Amino acid sequence: MSVSISELEAVFDQLVEDILEHYRQFKVPESVCMQLRRSLYHNTLGGKYTRSTSVIDACSVLLGKLSNKQFLQAATLGWAIELLQAYLIVNDDIMDGSTTRRGRTCWYLLPEVGMSAVNDACLLESAVYILLKKHFGTHKNYLKLIELFHEVRLQTELGQACDTTTAPAISIAEFTMERFLFIATFKTAYYSFYIPIAAALLFCDLATEKNLQATKDISIPLGEYYQIQNDYLDCYADPEVLGKVGTDIQEGKCTWLIIQAMANCTDEQRKVLEENYGRNGKENEVKKVYEDLQLAKAYWEYDAKQAKEVGDLIANIDESDGLRKEIFSDFLSKVYKIGK
Template sequence: MNFFELIEKEATKQKFGKNPESLYEPIRYIMSIGGKRMRPLLTLLAYSLYKKDVKSITTYALAVEAFHNFTLMHDDIMDKAPLRRGKATVHKKWDVNTAILSGDVMLVKVYDMFMTLPDTKLKKVLKAFNKCAAEVCEGQQLDMDFEKRDGVTEEEYINMIKLKTAVLLGFALELGAILANANEKQQKALRDFGVNIGIGFQLKDDLLDAYADPDKFGKQVGGDIIANKKTYLLIKAFEKANEQQKQTLAHWLSLTKFNKNEKVEAVKKVYGDLSIPALANKKINSYFNKGFKSLDAVKGNVKAKTALRTFAEDLIDRQV
């Protein structure tokens, strides 16, 4: 059984709760509609660098995935997102109040899963998880704050996506190393690898949000543009634009009523004229290269290390 199958089997086994059905069914729904399962896969791969009994930690790997899906359930409410992985978001399929409450109990269940850890590991894992979970919330708040601000810098944006997205990839890898009794140096190298590829992953997501094939993407293409998200693309466009281009961007950002497709195409035209996609790709590659340098310092099973490198390379090349 491969790692992905182990995760799916564990996800099916975890019922999360029974009554009331209306509280727990949304959790099973969001956990069942697919996704890349990146984070639990990273936990299992990191563990397999040092130990072979990967099946023994699948519950904890799935806890990382459950936490990720909890954040998505709440993020989708904040973003008013209609789709997730090509399916209706929980607040659309049920309602906002149900999505909030189901998300809350989902986080409680994550702690329940971690509580089955042996005492020798529990405190260290929970300390690392709590730090990561708080940072994810900080990143989400910064993301929302940026929507109301002008003049967000590239440095501020990179810090925000590091917190909102990348630290969880870093924790997923660190968790695998902790559970496998790897030393502190190895834990840090894996965490740094995860954080850097996580930043690269989110930058790629920004690019795909504007330019992906809508039939493959699973989310509304141009959603960031429609929502006036201060993405790397928009920040660099304002930085490089001439006065006329700045006026065009400012015009579309100021409108409260507009044709969504027209706005997306107008903003993308400015991006294209300024070669913003090429700039984004250069930045994406720089963070993945930082990640690969951290991975070079990782010891352990050569096959598992190669799988981690391949995993990251696939993220660079992804189209969804």
């Protein structure tokens, strides 16, 4: 990471004050402002900051050494994406019934918050546009930035819709790789990989049709890679390391692991999966089938193969319009073999 966490979070402190200043224009009671301030810090800080640092790193590759003003603007774009992420995960935690996020109690489970977390999530998303207007309102690509955030939010929500309408709504026998890839593309790829690079290209005025298409062409397989990695970690990682308790099995999620299991299991194992997948307290029965099928080994074989394929795509990027391979190589290095 080219920027330290302390430098990045110092920018966030400034941006929180920008957001609160905007609220105060509407005579919002100070007690409410302080609760919203707490929401901003609780729900936005504490992650890996992959999205925000990727914007800064991409701008540095595209423009060279950033001036103080350029750094602030790039960091602001990065934090706008982190706020979009915060909005999405607050809602995601409510829908999934999650208990922890980033090693902390989920926002909606705090006794003084409860279901007001739904409105807090909406305000987190609104904060994105407060920052974009204040810091990019006169930028030539301001409207395109707004459209980018709206489009990626919609794409992510479509992926979330597909992710939440799985078991018990449908049988695990209906889980297909096609369905999984839709979730990986729309729930993960666009807001984890596409938007940081697309936002950097717009800021640097290099968002040609060719550059944006190349970014999308690599973001989608990166999103697939990252989603499968998340599926693996949800099942196998230590909750202390992961920062949350994995819930994919009991929630009946359409994951890479269950698809592989259904494709390779015996009739007896299939019965175990169908009777236990998506049911609370039955995770160990499902994990036993995964263990018997050696899915952890299959995952690491996939990991190496997919990383090579993404690397080959990066090597073939056309740089004639100013796009740089290094941007995507940096992204891949941030997510490669997490959990190994």
